[in-house]
Amino acid sequence: MDVPGPRRWEYTAALRRLRIMLGELAEQTSQIVLDATTAVTGQADTAGVHTAVACLRGCCQNLDEDLVMLLARQNPVAGDLHLVVAGLRTATAVQRMAELADHIAATADRRAPAVVVPVGLRPTLTRLGRLCAEQASCLATAICADDPALAARQVTAGDDPIDRIHRQLMAILTDPGWPHGIQRAVDLALLSRYYERYADQAVTAARHLARLRWVPPLSDDPDYSDDLNNPDDQDNLDDQASTHTLSGARSKI
Numbered sequence: 343m344d345v346p347g348p349r350r351w352e353y354t355a356a357l358r359r360l361r362i363m364l365g366e367l368a369e370q371t372s373q374i375v376l377d378a379t380t381a382v383t384g385q386a387d388t389a390g391v392h393t394a395v396a397c398l399r400g401c402c403q404n405l406d407e408d409l410v411m412l413l414a415r416q417n418p419v420a421g422d423l424h425l426v427v428a429g430l431r432t433a434t435a436v437q438r439m440a441e442l443a444d445h446i447a448a449t450a451d452r453r454a455p456a457v458v459v460p461v462g463l464r465p466t467l468t469r470l471g472r473l474c475a476e477q478a479s480c481l482a483t484a485i486c487a488d489d490p491a492l493a494a495r496q497v498t499a500g501d502d503p504i505d506r507i508h509r510q511l512m513a514i515l516t517d518p519g520w521p522h523g524i525q526r527a528v529d530l531a532l533l534s535r536y537y538e539r540y541a542d543q544a545v546t547a548a549r550h551l552a553r554l555r556w557v558p559p560l561s562d563d564p565d566y567s568d569d570l571n572n573p574d575d576q577d578n579l580d581d582q583a584s585t586h587t588l589s590g591a592r593s594k595i
Contacts, residue, residue: 353422356412360429363405365485368436368547370398372478375443375540379471381450382458382533391447395440402437406430428550432485435547439478442540449529458529460522463514466507467530470537473504477544484551497548504541508534 374394380386409430413423449458459467477500484493511534514520515527 353412356408357425357429360405360408360412361485363401364429364433364436365482367398367401367405367433368439368478368482368485370394371436371439371443372475372482374398374440375446375478376471376475378443378446378450379468381447383464383467383471385455385457386450388447388450392444395444398440399437402433402440405433409433431550432547435543435550436481439540439543442536442543445536446533449533453529458526458533460526463511463530466511467533470504470507470534473500473507474537474540474544476500477504477541481544481547481551484548491552494548494552498545501541501545504538508538 374391377386377391377394378388381388381391409426413426477497480493480497480500484497487493511530515531520527
């Protein structure tokens with residue numbers, strides 16, 4: 343009977359915590375893009391968006407540092423190394439999604455107190471924002487799913503409607519009969535591009551996740567949960583390893 347050693351338990355616990363944190367950050371980008379969309383289609387305050395993006399950026403940087411530290415301390419190889427590298431790439435994509443939503447809110451700042459989006463196109467931009475938010479939520483689900491491939495496919499499928507709306511908007515903006523002036527056309531072209539890039543980042547992250555199989559739970563034994571929550575308690579981990587090694591030896595006898 344092969345029993346994971348203390349270092350393996352510590353590695354798995356750290357990876358699980360980082361995975362949960364990454365899923366929470368992806369879910370936060372969903373709300374951020376919705377709030378940014380409200381700002382460009384109405385007159386909502388953008389301060390909350392900028393604050394949330396700054397906070398998320400800091401969390402992503404901390405997550406990157408934790409993943410790099412995991413590489414340095416645990417020296418993972420093969421599939422484990424793939425997991426950590428995919429985590430780094432996914433964190434980068436999530437941070438970029440938040441920054442693109444920040445660009446959307448910044449467009450509202452530049453044109454305040456005027457509303458950026460003309461009345462006739464506000465439902466279209468609102469739908470774009472909602473679709474992007476749904477993609478971010480699907481990405482969060484894929485990160486936290488034991489089998490991320492299925493959820494990742496939902497993220498990829500959600501990209502097609504966003505691409506269609508982007509093409510429709512560009513056709514409207516380049517029509518010779520466009521009645522709202524060059525400045526608004528430029529603003530809307532940039533906004534549409536921000537949404538499209540947001541969706542592309544979600545798809546990029548989902549494709550990394552689709553090739554992964556996350557580390558399975560170590561045990562259903564509640565005693566393990568305490569150890570996983572306290573990975574620095576090396577003595578306790580050593581005792582657990584010794585106990586299970588003896589149990590495995592007895593079972594073979």
